[in-house]
Amino acid sequence: MPTVIVATGNPGKLKEMQVYLDDLGWQLQLKPEDLDIDETGATFLENARLKAAGVAKALGQWAIADDSGLAVNALGGAPGIYSARYADSDRARIDRLLGELAGCSDRSAQFVCALALANPQGDIVVETEGLCPGEILPEPRGSGGFGYDPIFYVPDLGKSFAEMLPQQKEAVSHRGVAFGQLMPHLKALTLG
Template identity: 60%
Template sequence: MTKLLVVATSNPGKLREMQAYLAKTDWELTLKPTELEVEETGDTFAANACLKATEVAKATGNWAIADDSGLEVDALNGVPGVYSARYGNTDAERIGRLLNELGSEVNRGAQFVCVVAIASPDGTIVLQAEGVCRGEILHAPRGNGGFGYDPIFYVPEKQLTFAQMTPEVKKSVSHRGKAFAALLPQLEQLTRTD
């Protein structure tokens, strides 16, 4: 039996991405109502993911899923972190600001982090998973794919930036892919017990 899962986003691209991760489950995803806005006031990715899932579940009376993710740069003490999307007005501005702040810093280590949370219809968080992808920040963008910081986030084990990877490769190594890989067994367990 198919069950409805409201995605705490108005972004159809994110819905498609989540649907791909959950393709082999009995969950059907739908976007949250556009008028329903949840402010990300948490100081961690987990806090923001849980906040969004809880608010959307309570407002719609359905199961809800939310994620929060961002880039943490070692030499900048984890910045931009939860402010990754708000680090500039465009992807180019965000990348430019980050490269400018790193300057000629030798330590280019960084990680993308993603936390996914699922709330029951009453807003209770029932599942949560985290995925981390370690990499390095390049001195200049490389590749035409992806979005956000993808052109400057280099994964040494693949010798590619996120922007150079095929969707399949990115899914296998990315923070979001790892978070969903951790979430799926829990979700299957939940489906069986519900």
């Protein structure tokens, strides 16, 4: 069973990625805590590439990286690649975003997820980007999910991400779309 390093220190992200990659028979493993890769890219895809390539080269193993966040149209794409660093807690990030959108009629937004897989030499062998369009609610709804989920509304389903069952969210989310696009390429790879 090939081992693939997930270029994150977040066990929750590893668990979420495992759901999508289960059928491949890969053993996923978190990157070492002391291995930090600077996210200096200007886009989600650039940051995913940097993380995957950096971890793969440093460890001499296959590595997969995810860089994702929320892009709000009325805010010029913010918080964008700074989604996790927009404030110091989920509640503070939501409050800041809602404050910045106060009085704004355009509440359109999208969640973005970029994925990159690097071989042990650090070459990116496959990459993709998934989008989930939606709107920012005026106040949080639902108790599931994390991050911006309580204020991200998907009109087609009439629910915020935080109101969806995990299986519903996996099917329509930016991460679900990105993994759906990536899977045929991953299944065709032989990791060695």
